[in-house]
Amino acid sequence: MANVTSETNFTQQVRSLIERTYGRSQLKDSLLERAMAYFEVKAQQSVQADKYQQQLEEIKAKIEEGSGKESAALQQKLHKLEREQRNFQLQLRLERNERNENLLETCHKLLALCEAEDIEETNRKSAQFLGTLQLISPTEGKKVAQLNEQHKALYKAVLALRLLDRLCMDKIVAEPYISQYLTDIPPEQYAEYHELDPKNYKVYIQQVKIPVIMAALIQDIGHYHPDAQQIIYGEDGKLDPCRTLDMESRKALLQISYRETIDYLVHGIGLTQYIGNSKVERDKFNQAEHKKIFFIKHLLKTSINPLKGIGNLLKVPQIYTSIILSTKVKYNYKLLPKAYQALNQNAERGTCSQAVVDSLYRITGMYPQGFGITYIPRDSDGKALDRYEYAIVNRLYPENPEQPLCRAATRQLSFISRGLDIIVKCEDNLYLSAVASNLATMSKKRLMEILELLASNYKERENLELIPRCWHAGEFFSIKENQKLWNKAQ
Incomplete structure (x- = not known):
């Protein structure tokens, strides 16, 4: 893990959330580790539950048949066994409640990091969260797949939230469950929902946004069931988990994963427990909880084959995230902007x-x-200069999807921590072949001069292209001052 003293508070919070969701530690208290622990003992607990039931039935049958002294002894044995069963069930319930509370707390922490009172600030914070996840994820080396695996559930969850907003504003997917919590808010006023009806907006958060986060976070949790892990790693545990599975294995994996994810949702997490003394309020709360669990199940089930329904809320971010934070052997950072080619296909x-x-x-x-992003800057007259500069994509909702909203990371070939927000136009973006070929007319000597200024050491320069189509900003972002890409530009 990075030296957190050299990171902003926001970056530290993102790392903390990663540890809380798909992290691995000796405490074994992350969402992932709790699920794995549940999967490990689930079969054993099921056997124990059946055993209690069978023994109770046998004793009750003997009591009916027996009489006198024997019956009294059996009654005593029955009470003892019933007490053991209650304690066993209580322990399971306590464990389930604890997992439920932990997941809910995680969802609220994520919500606090990626949402705000107004939609503009929400989009800014979400861009910061997604960008931070990308920038602390390695783009080269042996740990790409391992760390991307840890990061992608959170990435997908934030995308799903922003997509939910967009779908509600555009009324693209009609989902009765969601509609009931939008009350009388028309699509064109969705962005002001929190102002127009604060009370119902809070309910909307609890009953719609939190379940969407929960669904996104646990969507692939079934992959960690021992049966699924055996397919992923092979029976001897030595196969490359990043390899491409054959059709039969993939189908089996998806079936196991879905089955165990649903089981974990229903029995491993279950319903949130009502706290209070009002029967009316408890009944109302429990009814809402049942609906919420049903909605999460509906999201998970329909995401497998969503057609035009609400399952797309998980499916589309899932596909996008699987490319941006790929766990495949052939991960290639340069190909990330081509994600929508795959989505469109x-x-x-x-x-x-x-x-x-x-x-x-x-x-x-x-x-x-x-x-x-690598781009060619222009002078005040709009003339292209004889160099390229670095920038980092830092905002959502570009007016032109092909012209990213960025924060400049260099100025006159020097790295800066307080750059301007810029729009990199297509005619200046070196990612595009036509622009890169234009720069090819520049002398090799000049290109080497630029490279020497922007590459931190000779070894790094050896591996870089003279005309870089993009740049790996992870090292730049590892410096605390450079992690303020989303602050107000100077």
Whole structure:
């Protein structure tokens, strides 16, 4: 883990949330580790529950048949066994409640980091969260897959929240469960919901946004069931988990994962417990909880084959995240801006909704948050200068999806921590082949001079292209002062 003293508070909070969700530690208290512990003992607990039931039935049958002294002894044995069963069930309930409370707290922590009172600030904070996740994720080396695996559930959850907003504003997906919590707020006023009806907006958060986060966080938790892990790692545990599975293995994995995810939701997490003395309030609370769990199940189930329904709220971010934070062997940072080619192909095949893909594209644009852009700057007369500079994508909702909203990371070939917010136009973006070929007319000597200024050491320069189509901004972001890409530009 990075030296947190050299990180902003926000970056530290993101890292803390990663540890809390899919982290691994000796405490074994992350969402992932709690689920794995549940999977490990689930079968044993089921056997024990059946054993209690069978023994109770046998004793009750003997009591009916017996008489006198024998019956009294059996009654005593029955009471003892019933007490043991109650204690066993109580322990299971306490464990379930604890997992539920922990997950809810995690969801609220995530919400606090990526949402605010108004939609503009919410989008800024979400861009910061997504960008931070991207920038602390390695883009090269042996740990890419491992760390991306830890980061992608949170990334997907934030995308799902922003997509939920967009779908509600555009009324693209009609979902009765969500509609009931929008009360009388029309789509064009959705962005002001928190102001127009603060009380019901709080209910909307609890009954819609929190379940969406929960669904996103646990969507693939079933992958960690021992049966699924055996497919991923092989029977001897030595296969590469990042390899491409054959069709039969993949189908089996998805079936196990879905089954165990639903089981974990229903039995491992269960309903949030009502705290209070009012029977009326308790009944109302429990009814809402049942609806919430049903909605999460509905999201998870329909995300497998969403057609044009609400399952796209998980499916589209899932596909996008699987590319941006890929766990495949052939991970290639340069290809991240091509994510929508894959999404559009999925939509064409009917795997997901084109309208929802278009909505996400409107939010993110072509270039993911935190992506390193290389561009040709221009002088005050609009003339292209004889150099390129670095920038980092730092905002959502670009007016033109192909022209990313960025924060300048260099000025006159020097790294800066307080750059301006800029829009990198297509004609200046070196990611595009035509622009890169224009720069090829520049002398090799000049290109080497630029490279020497922007590359931190000779070894790094050896591996860099003379005309970089993008740049890896992770090292730049590792410096605390450079983690303020979302603060007001100077």
